[in-house]
Amino acid sequence: MKKVNIGGVPEHFNLPWYLTLKDGEYKAENINLRWHDYHGGTGAMCKALRNKEIDLAVILTEGIIKDIIDGNPSKIVQTFVQTPLIWGIHVAANASFKTIEDIKGTRAAISRFGSGSHLMAYINAENNNWDLQNDLNFEVIKNLDGAVKGLTNGDADYFMWEKFTTKPLVDDGTFRRIGNCPTPWPCFVIAATEEFIENNPEELKTILNIINNTTSDFKNIPSIDKTIANRYEQKLEDVQEWLSITEWSQSLIDEDTVMKTQKELLALNIIPEIAKFKTLTHKV
Template sequence: MSSGLRIGFVPEHFSTPLHFAHKHYNLTSTLLPFPSGTGHMVSALQSGEIDIGIGLTEGWIAALAKHQNQKKDAGFRLVGTYVETPLCWSISTGAARHELKSVNDLQGKTVGVSRVGSGSYVMSYVLADKHGWLDPPNAHPNPNSDSRTMEPPFPVEVLHTFANLRDAVNTKTADFFMWEYFTTKRYYDNGEIKKIGEIYTPWSSWKIVAASHLLHPHNWASGPGAAESSPLKDELQDALLKINQGVKHFEQNQEEAVQYISIKLDYSEKDARAWLKTVRFAQDVRGVDGSVVEETVRILDKAGVVDGKGIDLREMVAVERSEALKRI
């Protein structure tokens, strides 16, 4: 039923349950890798290249909120929760950048990001907020509206790929970048780059979004009758149920997961086993906790990524998790 769908994903260790759903449980959707991450998938959804995206919470919610700020329809909604645990973002610089020893040395330095709006971009604001580097005078009121603009806490260098990010901190095109710890670790081990810090997302790390054409337009969780019938069209519902099966297989076949991650995704067995101890996938990927979305918007607003005033959270979420559970 899901054979005509195209699912965008990041080809890292977190994609293992998706691979198992495809291999073992007849998830017939086309799986399209996006190594440059969530920001690229936002563009792909809006251009009709993919129908479903599995990416980082902050990237999806920032994009949805910014479209509301601009009074535009993003063309997609949050439909599911993929990973319950937070993500550890490792903060890296060039191996020979002796002047950069810790996060304290990064104020005003150039951050490398995959794309504007990506997780690597959004988390630079969260990092700046955590360290008090978002100067209140940089928040400029707009006299023609209730919205505000925030000066970037760091100069930004858009570099698209993880390989480019690693090169940039060694050539001094950028001073630092942020990427998931276990994906970055092998490059610490081989001496290509060095770690100077880390930061965890203040929210569960991965969400699933779907293009609006996969949703019943007048039957979202906030609309009439949402508790009685699913706002998800059958082909989307089918794909999510098969991803559930992939998650269950992942949990019950950890050795198969280790072998896939270490052979096909180029992580060491040691790192794969260490990662397994840190991650918890959703038992049922359908539905999103409204409180998580609300808290994410609050933090992104505080960090100056979006203007949270007047954001309608119901417009971001196709089905809340409590409503999804009623239909299981």
């Protein structure tokens, strides 16, 4: 049986992986797929792909594009979630900040440099016409638990993370959300190391076929909203709202989207150059 390691964030987007693993669908095809949770998000997964700790990752589009350009020997093999990610902009519940303008020039809590929370702070700054040199400051907090500690203790001032994942922390009075910032592109892609693509083309195709069969029908699974609410400790109405605005994909990201993403990252000085589509992607 072929052992394959895959990484992702422990969030509701990735429930289709859990369901297919629970049903033994990969084992039936002689693949021992092992899921690894990455609480540190995109930056942690980029490192794991580079170190060959994982073969595949379900990862933020902008983060993996940046890291491949920076030398990560991996490629995007498919879009996973087609719709944008809605990033909530959070402050401590008792903080004096009331609007996005209030946090201009303050310290953004980020999981690590090169992570989604880091890159989206730039997108938010650009959306609000801030000075990217002077109005952005960063405090590395590693993960969501670190953000709770950092904002509560006053070590950082605001934190950007997926809106629905952080909603329970808003509901219980830990955070206050002062705004939203959607990604200007599809949010999650599936990336694989070049070594895995080259040596295991059939296994890769099989894994994608299995997950795509589940995501294409995901919203029609009976009581899926209740399953998500229970598993991720979220309110049913929040899950229903999230399901209504989320679309999965079963195909490779298109060239125009990759170019648009890169142009945005280049304008923000996050990447040094525009890479060719073939450098960043592999069609299975």
